[in-house]
Amino acid sequence: MRWLCLAGLLASSAYAEGLADRVREITLANGMVWLVVERPEAPVFTGFVRVRVGGADETPGATGLAHLFEHMAFKGTPALGAKDWAAEQPVLADVQRVGDALASLQRAGKAGTPEGQALAAELATLQKKHGALFDENALARLYQVNGGVGLNATTDKDMTSYFVSLPRNRLELWLTVEAQRFAAPVLRDFYTERSVVQEERLRSIETNPSGAMYEELMQVAFVSSPYRWPTVGYAGDLKAMSMSEARAFFDRHYVASNAVGCVVGDVSAAELKPLLERTFGLLPLAPRPEGPRFSEPPSRAQRRSEVKFDAAPRLMIAFRKPAPPSREDMVFDVLQLLLSEGNTGRLQQRLVFKDRLAQGVGVFTGPGLRLDNLFIVSVTPLAGVKLEQLEAAIWDELSKLSSEPATDAELQKVRNRVSADLARAIESNSGLASALSRAQTLYGDWRYPLERPKVIESIGAAEVQATAKRYFVKENSVIVGLSR
């Protein structure tokens, strides 16, 4: 058996090395890095533009800004969506002036005053006037009529990502639109979009038990880290967000040197290079913004919270841990697989099959990858099982990891899994483009995911045990339960 699995592993790591040889890196004069992998199997490509700005780059009082800005980046540019750009600009300036004045009253809790009501009425009139001057769906429609698939954008705690897949002959179109919206997005319909985001918050957190629980976990786990607040933002901050804040945020973070582009598909580097010079290459050189500044104080005691929600009970147990690309983070990846991989993971075996306490167990890392984060065990109990019972069984399994080394077979299983899952993750164009651009954006090195199997290979039982012993302690834990 052993020779077989080693053969598989060797084939996979040779594959990762072969793939690394095929990644072409292009750095523009303005500091923006581009990655290209040619895959001619289907006549299509996937393109990513990622900006290293996310919820962690916000400040208290302005939570949700990175995500709200991402929505604004779909509203077109002076060259896309404007019906009369010259006429539109002064109206847009008026919308900003009146909207900002109203937002500051909202911040002060005075939106209901006669002054606030007058501003709201003026804003509504201006928005209507502005609405006649642009087509806010021009960008989405342009991509879609050109066969765009999977057009979307995401914001997380660390970065904002814009992506779409298109037929291969739409490369110039894609680069032009992306460079234009990076250079000069027009913040059209900002105040309507702010309402939309408030609905998004209701959908993802207020009416979703996992969302509500996750938000609570982060609030309890972190004191000063910007990982404390949700990417979507707090309702109060969203309500009072101003257009000027969004503009300032954009000016600071959307600079070419803070962004990464990636194209995977039926496209060559030779074809891409001159197109980049004519598009993203025209963006100015500007200073790269600093990352978040904070100092997370040490935890002296276990932290606990109980969320009341009209849903079946759940439990999350989390531990603070260092961020990637540290080696310790990789050890946590090993711990994660040991605990929860498939049906043979230790927690699955114990909670689902042996003790029959749980319907399912998930182990993952959150809420981001750029700053020190959490190792999270999430469990859904079977009906009638008490959360205390579950918690005790989980602690028991975690303490076994500290008290005895993992077996060779278990570690080999983890290594096989890491190399196979890498292949699965990058099998599609979008998967490969996502993995390479994520690593380049977060760690400045696209090779990170391809080299991960080798690092995991070098992690032995003693290191795993020492890490478990060090981190799986009460004082480092955060526990959140959810019940009716």
Add this chain to the structure above:
Amino acid sequence: MRRGEVVLLMFLGCATPVVTRPQPPLEGTPTKTALRQLPAGLDVDPTSLTPPPLDFALKQPEIVTLPNGVQIYLLEDHTTPLVLLRALVPVGSADDRADKLGLASITATMLTEGGAGARTPEQLEQLLEFQAADASSGAADEFSTVSLSLRAADLAALLPVFADLVQRPRFDEKRFEVVVGRFLESMRRREDRPDGVAARALSKAVFGPTSVLGREPIAATVKAITLADVKAFYASAWAAKGARLIVTGDFDRAALLKALTPAFASWKGGAAPTRSWPAPSPLTRRVIVVPRQIAQAKVRIGTFGYGRGSPKEFPLRLANTALGTFGVGRLYREIRDERGLAYSAFSSISTGPTTGLFTAGFDTKPEQVGEALDVATRILGEVGGAAPISAAELRIASDMATNAFAFRFEGVARIAWERATFDLVGYPSDYLTTWRAKISAVDPATATEAARQLSEGLQIIVVGPPEKLGDLSRFGPVSTITDVEQFR
């Protein structure tokens, strides 16, 4: 080292202040958005950069038929060292007995979890998971599947295991109890997600709560399933004739067929299930409120889609795009963009043996449900007549469909799967080769005519706090269903 010291060290590690990563210094001048006009070279109209539709060859799987009737679909791609093995049989949840709903699903799960061949469930899982192979299974209305994703280097070793999963399941009794327990728990938890509650209620309202397409397993029907039922269902459903094996990825055709053919040669039996699909009963417009104390109501509006092979397929696909697609649909533009009432307003349309489901939906604050429903019902009411689909809307919808067609041929797993399932439900063999021409042939009048049915007999589901929804009776007679499971 004593434990106290370890903990202390850990705290020191965690307390390292200011977690910012070093960044290369870059000189330059900060920019201001107000000044950010497009750089001269970039100030072009991107809508002028539209090349003609892409012409490309349609990739198709090779199909090999074994003497016992098993059809093998093969499509190689050596980009990634992975192979995907799938088995597909034409029996699914539609074939469940009414008092044992969930049987097809639990049977499929037992194939991958209940042990196979000489291996107990634990031995099987240890073997597969050690090799990082992923086994999964499931049942849809009209078919069931088992799949095994593995590293190409493990193909020779794991192909016999795949053959065991499909042909020699052990149906371990203890594991059966666990599988049923988890199934019951997942049903209990489906009440936790109000959007799921809305979708289930809609399906029942449109197709009829006891019809094959509308019904759903409930605790009583799942508890009624015995291991003997599972074995009997397997014996009738998982048989050679009508079965399809789909192999895609990094393999060598000759070597694979040499191994696969004997592994499935002794598989016997099989007959197409006899199903009766009663014609759907006509719908009468109504509002069904499902009370939930949540901060955002979930609204789903539904009626019939189109039957498989219906000439209405292409006009309805395009009408659906004009109504509910992200960024371009009428519902999206007015409910989301113009009024900011929802994060998303969408529509979708599907097919089925006799008919499918059309759904329009949005999530909004409970107090805004009336306003958003006024808009949605007006848009649906007008599209078939008073505000017909324009040539421009149709052009957009048609361009979207034809230009995105290339993505149906991205990835061998998808290409072979689509072909096998199309063959299974009886699509004509030229369905995909004529697809773009059929889309292009639809004119605005045909699309408008087809869209008329999208306002007929609307079933309006609202999940939310009833006291905040206001009077919804202008949309149809209002009834209340507390428990979707009890909606019969």
